[in-house]
Amino acid sequence: MAKKIPQINASSMADISFLLLIFFLVTTSMDVNKGLARRLPPPPQNQPNQEKLDLKIKKRNLMIVKINSHNQLMVNGEIMEVSRLKDEVKKFILNKENNPNLPEVVEDEFDFGGTVGQKKVKYTKDHVISVQNDVDTKYETYLDVQNELVRAYNEIRDESASYYYHVKHFNDLSESQQKVIQKIYPQKISEAEPKNYN
């Protein structure tokens, strides 16, 4: 006769898992590791060269964003609210109307791959956005400005992704497709070397 296996008493299982659950509940911090990703320029090798480089950039290709110690914004000599910055930056980068005061527009051929193939693209190759801040500028304002600049680039990339590849977002593209668009619209945000006031 087959022996009957006694049933395992599982009533304490709930208690044990409750204990574990409470432990994880307490230790959880939902720490999201997110942030605004940026890339720093390599350290300056020799100072004089840097200054020469700055002078080389034509005035129309340069957008200077200054933030003062009272967290006020000045873009190319014009006082501006942060909320307007993104649209101004987009206008500056794209220069759709070929305005002589905005960066030079050049035409180049890019290989979009796949069904799109080679296409000519008008874009502002040499534009540079330069951010200068004061020692007493608040970190929050600085990040707000950086955020708006990155947002302008992201929107432009999204727009060209939908124009050339008919997808809604830049992030939906394949890696090689992303590279093409990054090549047309690289993030050209430069940060001024901090000045010494002594």
Next chain:
Amino acid sequence: MAKIRRNEKREMPALNTSSLPDIIFMLLFFFMSVTSMKEVTYKVDLSTEKMPKVTELTKLEKKSLVRYIYVGKPKQEFTKMFGSDTRIQLDDQFAEVSEIESYIVNERAAMESAAEKNPSLKGQSQKLQVSIKADKETHMGVITEIKQALRRAYALKISYAATQRNEL
């Protein structure tokens, strides 16, 4: 004909709790998967409301590649010793800006020696990323100094830690 019983005492059936462990386990697994133990105990005050808010967030890459620099005012219990000026914290200790460069160099060397034992980790030290977690009230002077130090240490991939903001 249906009988209507009145005076008989009806017993409440026992509640079936056999599915309770399953439910609890499900919750348990959820919390296990989202849990991320804090990297260090903060000595500077970086509560959620002190973090800056931005819209264009990107997720950090692999955790093992990220090093953190905390910037903020010392917590209440440390103000006696360290004052209430903005301070920098590396790992578990308060640090000076001058220490950042050697910290990054050391971390990179540690990653490289780990790669010698484990070839699959090779080249990781090049991908080192630094996350700056700073109080939004911090003055840019400190942040700029940190950035300069990071540049000197060739830690060029940085990320400003922030939380999500929903439109202006």
